[in-house]
Amino acid sequence: MREQTVSAATVQTHELASQLRVLFGALSRRIRERARFDGLSNPQKAVLLRLESEGPSTVSALARAEGVKPQSIGQTVAGLRAAGLIEAAPDPADGRKTLLRMARAARQRALVLRAAHEDWLFGILESRFTPQEREQLRDALDLLHRFIQP
Amino acid sequence: MREQTVSAATVQTHELASQLRVLFGALSRRIRERARFDGLSNPQKAVLLRLESEGPSTVSALARAEGVKPQSIGQTVAGLRAAGLIEAAPDPADGRKTLLRMARAARQRALVLRAAHEDWLFGILESRFTPQEREQLRDALDLLHRFIQP
DNA sequence: CTAATATCAGGACAACTGATATAT
């Protein structure tokens, strides 16, 4: 009686899938647990750093950039506004939009975050990777993006 | 008045950090939204597939393998037991342990999950990657693991 | 007595859906 044939390659792919499953899960949790430090949630840090590097934006634009619904960024932004880290003003050119920009206090906060390498991902990239490995990582981005493509 | 010096390499690393931030976030969400299909949550699928490939286990061992707390797997397992997909029996050799194994119904369920390529990660690995690219991905695992190391 | 295992109870985080108001 013959065993059902399962190629070695298929078995290896299942193993890879399993490793990726654990890796991706661990990544989410690791990222989430970073949130407790420096008093800002991860979405808040992401928004703050994005406003710093790309300038003023809107709820909808931020949502598109982060790949989430506007309502989700809305909550994030509400927290940042309450903390006085970002300021909102109506867009003179389009009355539907509310332009969001970093407040002065936040600029310093972002500088500190970066200078002290408190930005978790940046810190790891600097401390645990050689320039060449960062290059490898950049190359792997294309592959990883296939997991989130529609 | 001189500009403050920020090397091009540092700017590139910040960009890489930002891309990774978005990628990792999108990955978590993509994985989460897969849960709605085939009636099992992701943790449930992970546990089921692990019990299938590695045989009977315990709550604590599963928690270690998945990198979460035993209480988290406990909830997952409770759901699977309620659905009749796994069975529990006291370990004769160690009274503290409860051995978990797939129920008969679940074996078929897992077979179906796999045969039909309903396992999301496996499906993507098979359909969107060449064998050579899967090899590249395996190589990148080492790099990615650095993000979750203590 | 200390360590490991399992489980109960409650809470936090970050996304979601649906509905609504306003401006283009």
Place this chain on the structure above:
DNA sequence: CATATATCAGTTTTCCTGATATTA
């Protein structure tokens, strides 16, 4: 009228912490 933007309210998912009982 159809589309885009912002926001209110409530829900879901998945993990967490803390406490407790049992066995090694």
